[in-house]
Amino acid sequence: MQISYRFERYSCTRNNSIFHEMKILVVEDNLQLLEAIRETLIVEQYVCETAKDYTTASEKVHMFTYDVMVVDINLLEESGLKLIREIKNIDPTTGIIIISARDSLDDKLEGLELGADDYLTKPFDMAELIMRVKALLRRRSFSGSPVVSFGDISIDTNRREVTAGTTQISLTKSEYNILLFFFSNPNRVLTKESIAEHIWGDNMDLADSFDFIYSHIRNIRKKITSAGCEDPIKVVYGIGYRLRRDYN
Amino acid sequence: MKLIKRTYFLTAIWLLPVMFIGSIFCFYMIEYIAYEETDEFLTYEMERLLNYHKENKVLPDYHKVANIIPGLRYEHPVFKDTLLLETGDGEMVPYRELYFTINHKGKDFTIVLSHLLLGKDDVAEGTAMIIFGLMFLVATFLILIVNHVTRKIWAPFYKTLNRLVQFKIGNPLPQFPETPIDEFKALNATLSALLKKITSDYQHNKEFNENASHELQTHLAVIRSNTEILLNKLPEKAGNGNELQTIYSASTRLSQFQRSLLLLSKINNGEFSNDVNVDMRQLATQTLSTFSETIDLLGISVEKDIRACHIFIDAGLAEILLNNLMKNAVKHNVQGGFISIKLTPSELWVENSGLPIQGQPEKMLNRFAKGENGNCGIGLAIVSQICELYEFGLSYEVFDTSNHRITIHWR
Numbered sequence: 001m002q003i004s005y006r007f008e009r010y011s012c013t014r015n016n017s018i019f020h021e022m023k024i025l026v027v028e029d030n031l032q033l034l035e036a037i038r039e040t041l042i043v044e045q046y047v048c049e050t051a052k053d054y055t056t057a058s059e060k061v062h063m064f065t066y067d068v069m070v071v072d073i074n075l076l077e078e079s080g081l082k083l084i085r086e087i088k089n090i091d092p093t094t095g096i097i098i099i100s101a102r103d104s105l106d107d108k109l110e111g112l113e114l115g116a117d118d119y120l121t122k123p124f125d126m127a128e129l130i131m132r133v134k135a136l137l138r139r140r141s142f143s144g145s146p147v148v149s150f151g152d153i154s155i156d157t158n159r160r161e162v163t164a165g166t167t168q169i170s171l172t173k174s175e176y177n178i179l180l181f182f183f184s185n186p187n188r189v190l191t192k193e194s195i196a197e198h199i200w201g202d203n204m205d206l207a208d209s210f211d212f213i214y215s216h217i218r219n220i221r222k223k224i225t226s227a228g229c230e231d232p233i234k235v236v237y238g239i240g241y242r243l244r245r246d247y248n
Numbered sequence: 249m250k251l252i253k254r255t256y257f258l259t260a261i262w263l264l265p266v267m268f269i270g271s272i273f274c275f276y277m278i279e280y281i282a283y284e285e286t287d288e289f290l291t292y293e294m295e296r297l298l299n300y301h302k303e304n305k306v307l308p309d310y311h312k313v314a315n316i317i318p319g320l321r322y323e324h325p326v327f328k329d330t331l332l333l334e335t336g337d338g339e340m341v342p343y344r345e346l347y348f349t350i351n352h353k354g355k356d357f358t359i360v361l362s363h364l365l366l367g368k369d370d371v372a373e374g375t376a377m378i379i380f381g382l383m384f385l386v387a388t389f390l391i392l393i394v395n396h397v398t399r400k401i402w403a404p405f406y407k408t409l410n411r412l413v414q415f416k417i418g419n420p421l422p423q424f425p426e427t428p429i430d431e432f433k434a435l436n437a438t439l440s441a442l443l444k445k446i447t448s449d450y451q452h453n454k455e456f457n458e459n460a461s462h463e464l465q466t467h468l469a470v471i472r473s474n475t476e477i478l479l480n481k482l483p484e485k486a487g488n489g490n491e492l493q494t495i496y497s498a499s500t501r502l503s504q505f506q507r508s509l510l511l512l513s514k515i516n517n518g519e520f521s522n523d524v525n526v527d528m529r530q531l532a533t534q535t536l537s538t539f540s541e542t543i544d545l546l547g548i549s550v551e552k553d554i555r556a557c558h559i560f561i562d563a564g565l566a567e568i569l570l571n572n573l574m575k576n577a578v579k580h581n582v583q584g585g586f587i588s589i590k591l592t593p594s595e596l597w598v599e600n601s602g603l604p605i606q607g608q609p610e611k612m613l614n615r616f617a618k619g620e621n622g623n624c625g626i627g628l629a630i631v632s633q634i635c636e637l638y639e640f641g642l643s644y645e646v647f648d649t650s651n652h653r654i655t656i657h658w659r
Contacts, residue, residue, distance in 0.1 A: 030466050036473035074462060101465040102458065123469030123503050126476050174541050189479050191493070193500045203571070205504060205627075206542060206579050215545050239479060239493050 022137060023047045023064070027057040027083065028072040028099070037070065040126040043187070046133075054078035061087050067140075068095040068133055071116075073107060081110060088115045095136040099124065125194035131184040148183045151247045153229055155180055164227035174199045175220050178213075182233065182243050191240040217241060252398050259390055267383055275375045282366040283344070287327060290346040290361050294325060297359065301350050307357060314345065315360040322349045322358055329365070342367055404432045412439065417450050417518060454517060461510045468503045472496060508626045511568070515633045520562040528557040528566065532591050535570040539578050548581055551588040558593075559658055561638060569634045572627040573598050573654060579627075580652070599653040605646060628654075 024046045028034040034050050041048040049066075051057035054075050061069075061083075069087060073080030080098065087094050098111040101122040108119045117139070118132050138146055138157055146158040153164045160176060162169050171179060181198050182190065196207035199216075207213055221231045234244045249257075297308050307316065325348035331340040342365040349358045404427035411422035421443055424436035475496040482492075514520065532554050543550060559566065577587045577600040585601030628644075631654075635642040641657035 030470060032470040033466065033473060036470065036477060039477060040473070101462040101469070122465040123472045123499065126473050172541055187480075189482075191476070191479070191496060193497060194476075197500075202507075203538075203575055206575060208579070210546065210579075212542060212545060238490055 021045070021047045022067045023049070024068045024070065024133065025049050025051065025057065025060060025064075025066040026070045027051045027054075027075065027080065028070070029053060029075050030072075036126070037129065040130065041133075044130055044133075054080075054083055057083055058086060061090055065091055066094050068097065068136055070097045070099060070129070070133075073098050073100050073111060074102060081107075081114060084111065084114045084116055093140070095140050097129075097132055097136065099129075125191070125197065127181070127185045127188050127190050127194050128198060130188070131181055131198070134184045148180065150183050150186055150232060150243060151229070153183075153224065153232060155183055164224050164229040167227040169223045169227050171220065171223065174216055175223075178216055179220055182241070186243045187245075189236050189240055189242045193240075195240065251402065252395065255394050255398060256391065259394060260387075263383065263386065263390075267379060270382070271375055271379050274378055275371055278371045278374055279366070279368075282371070286344045286363050286365060287346075290327070290344060290363055291325070293361050294346055294348050294359075297361075298348075298350065301352070305352070307350070307352055308359065313359050314362040317358040317360065319356060320349070320358040321356040322347050330362075332362075341365075401429070404429065405435070408432070408436055408439065415443065416521065417447065421447060450517065453513075454519070457510055457513050457517075461506060464506055465503055468499050468506075471499045472503075475499065505626065508630065512626070512630055512633055515565065515630065515637060518637070520565045522562050522564075523560050524563055525558050526561050526563055526566045528559050528570075528591060528596070529554050531566055531570055532589065532596075535567070535574050536589070538571075539574055542578055543587070546578070546581060547584045548578070549586045551586065552590075554589065554591045555593070557591050557596075557658075565634050565637075569631055569656075572631050573656075576600075576627050576631075576654075577652075594658060596656040596658070597653065598655075599651060602650055602652050604650045605652075 024041055026034060026037050026041070026048060028037065028050075029052055031052060034052060038048050038050050049060060049064075051060055057071075060066075071080045071083055073084075075083070080100075084096055084098070087096065092115070096116040097118045097120060098108075098116045099120045099122060100107055100111075111119055117136050120129065120132060134148075135157070138148070146156060148155045148157060153162070155162050155176075157180065162171055162176065162179065177199050178195055181195065192207065192213050193204070195213050196204040200206055217233060221233060225231050230247065232243050232247050233241050236242050297313070300306075300308065325346055328345045328347065330343050330345055332343050333339070334341045343362045344365050346361040347358055348361075349356050351357075404425050407425045411424060415422050421440070424440060427433055427436070475492055479492050479496065536550070536552070561569075573596075574587075574589075577589075577598050580602045581587065581600050582602060586599075587601075588597075588599040590597035632642055634640075635656060639659055641655075641659065643655045645653045645655070647653065
């Protein structure tokens with residue numbers, strides 16, 4: 001309820017900026033990780049700023065507005081939770097993704113209670129982070145449409161419906177999640193591990209014994225091609241899968 | 249057994265010899281006093297008769313004495329015990345007799361005085377009454393005294409015990425009561441020191457785990473994200489990135505593994521202790537449904553008999569327990585196999601088809617047990633640890649060479 005209320009209130013200002021570049025602030029005290037995240041976000045065409053500690057982050061938050069903030073809650077000198085509280089005061093519309101190395105439920109609950117939108121446990125895949133950022137932007141409707149498409153295949157993320165060409169196809173929960181994961185990362189190679197972690201989370205070791213991922217992808221391909229569309233998924237030998245660059 | 253009960257018991261045992269020796273003593277004492285009194289009375293009577301004879305020169309009346317035997321002479325008065333038939337109730341009754349001789353008109357007459365004695369049964373009866381009365385009094389007072397003294401003396405001990413029982417590791421250290429008794433002082437001081445040490449060890453261990461985990465996962469995140477970036481930078485047809493893929497996989501596995509180890513050590517440390525009444529039926533159904541798609545994909549048939557079952561357990565651990573069991577049943581299954589789940593208020597039973605295993609089935613519950621394809625069996629080690637924590641019975645059996653069954657007995 002609260003989110004939709006905020007959305008109504010701020011949508012007039014935010015919706016004007018469909019074509020404005022999404023600004024993301026990443027707060028993380030490990031510099032190498034910070035750099036890796038920054039590089040990935042820039043490749044995805046986001047404007048990315050970084051802060052390596054609470055003070056820098058706090059200054060930036062007071063001076064600029066960001067669409068999304070990625071915050072490590074285990075910052076050295078101050079808890080990231082304090083930073084989240086601060087952002088929520090200054091600009092409640094900023095989407096917040098917490099990253100944490102602590103797999104602690106309490107931290108997660110506290111973070112989400114403070115108004116964080118998502119929670120990622122380290123180590124995570126860059127593909128997963130991108131997917132979460134995009135999902136967050138879609139949910140907050142900053143980028144307008146809830147529809148994600150690739151070629152003539154489109155996914156309506158509100159209704160969870162997939163249309164290939166003109167035909168609506170029905171996918172299982174995992175198949176839907178995998179396809180959306182691909183569509184959120186059209187330019188990236190998705191490793192089997194990252195797909196497994198995406199659909200099963202902590203149960204990703206299921207993938208050790210069987211090629212479930214392969215079966216899921218085979219089914220997705222079958223459903224798409226039988227709807228009259230070309231197969232969009234390409235095997236990257238030994239590593240995983242990606243969406244075809246030359247598609248349509 | 250409670251301290252106070254034990255005290256009563258031991259005191260009661262020591263009262264038995266007191267009672268026994270006391271009874272014998274009391275019996276002979278009463279008997280002795282009875283003889284003494286009777287003899288004294290008879291002697292007095294004899295002197296009275298002697299005086300009477302001296303003054304009146306007349307033999308005493310037959311009515312007043314038991315017998316007068318003429319011609320028999322005793323130099324000294326003699327006491328004798330005898331039994332006489334009581335004509336009233338036809339019983340033999342003990343009498344005390346005194347024989348003494350009076351010289352009357354130059355002839356000796358032995359006069360016999362007799363007096364009823366207390367019978368042995370009468371003495372015994374009296375003894376019993378005295379002893380029982382006395383013992384009753386002693387016991388009553390002993391109970392009162394022991395009760396009072398125990399309560400008073402052991403009060404600091406009970407307070408210490410109470411605080412110790414309520415103490416949970418991770419809570420602030422308990423303050424033990426002040427006491428003037430040296431032994432309790434020593435006890436409290438030792439306990440305080442021990443608890444302090446345990447708590448600080450626990451805290452250090454916990455911090456070490458968390459810090460190690462935090463650092464490890466952060467640096468693994470660096471490795472993984474950079475490998476991922478490199479993987480994405482590989483030119484489209486540049487052969488394969490096998491080495492990169494190996495690094496990537498290893499870092500993924502390592503972080504998963506470390507997470508499991510951290511979980512194990514947290515369970516071990518008792519960091520999950522928020523026990524509530526968990527509806528296992530609902531949880532089992534829910535857990536099964538998370539694997540339903542995978543089960544369908546493998547063509548596994550599921551047979552389930554899930555009945556109402558409530559267990560007092562930490563909700564998070566219950567979830568981990570069921571999740572790991574079901575995951576294990578799916579993960580080590582075969583194409584077209586089966587899973588059979590039975591949940592009752594007394595046990596949980598997960599049976600699945602799989603590959604034959606080498607070695608003993610119980611070993612599969614150990615940490616780092618190797619499966620068919622080299623998987624580390626940490627999932628079952630976690631199950632085993634949770635069962636140990638809650639004292640559930642856990643067994644792993646293999647029958648028909650490739651059917652595996654894990655049974656948990658709730659207790």
